[in-house]
Amino acid sequence: MSTPLRLVIFDVDGTLVDSQSDIVAAMTLAYAAVNEPVPPRAEILGVVGLSLDVIFPLLMPQMSAQGHAQMCEAYKNAYMEMRAQAGVKQSSPLYPGALEALHGLQSEPDILLGVATGKSKRGLDKLIEGHGLEGLFVTQQVADFHPSKPHPSMILQAMADAGVEARDTVMIGDTSFDMDMAAAAGVRGIGVGWGYHGRERLSAASVLIEDFAGLRPVLNEMWKVSA
Template structure:
């Protein structure tokens, strides 16, 4: 059995606008200036606390809890108001459907999102039943710690040699390397291809249509799709 694990933000869904809004609310809550867009988005993939800490520095570590609380409150308010709708990237659903039809593949998620955020994504995009294992920021240490992938493999019985992590950031690729699994980077998210390769990506793809062939190469698939 193969285990294919996806990151969410920047990989499955384009969430940059809602993330930036949440970060802005967090910085406003403590009276700090919001960093530029590129710097702000560079932390996508980390869990919320380490993400804010990286942006403000350890000298402002005491402000991080208030920033996180403001971010989370803003996200909940936007969801209640039906404003938090992060679109799937083109080709996402088709690839998930194709992989789901294979009887030798299990799908999973490993993300810096809270479990509420993943549940919201699944509900909005009707992805019910796609992911056998879901690892989130409230269940495991932040990337690039291997905990999320180790838990995913433990839950599914998958072997590291038959497991692959797909993500858009160096944090995803470092987590894959730390867990002893394959890493495939995608270029439509928040880190550039060079960063993904330096972090250990076996392959880097530019669009979802390239993902199935990349999986076939990295995992050595030779079984036809059911």
């Protein structure tokens, strides 16, 4: 019997790349644009992964929709400017082992790779170009076209694009939003220990890994069970 196609979907910020410095800096400028004090760093990183149109109402519920839109625009402009000045590889460096893991998985004929991120399409395109990741992901789901995580829309569309069933799909991410999205879509979630949410927030994950070297053994075990 032939091996079924498998789909491995990755979150981006906090999972593949460490963009926290630029995220916090852009948030600081977004708050400055509306003359409001910046929340603690941990609070900012705690909402990474959500779409911007959800983040600002969550952090600033007392502010008007116009104010939220102003903050969103200020954030986008600041982030783009910092990325342009520093370059993608410095602005959002890949975590150790990420590139090797991606290429290793892609080299296997029965494995397809995807992305599900709160980034915009423009932001993801720049990131992929900057790190030379073109051609790695058969499906790329971004905030422009979906409800914010943890709604399962991104994963459901990724599975439809790839033609892969839920039992053969896994979601890899660093936040509770990723793991809750996976659960909502009926797929298993692999939480990573190096991102922006602590282990205590990843209770919905099927398993946790501490580095990319631990990814393939976990996938092998999962797929053995589901075979």
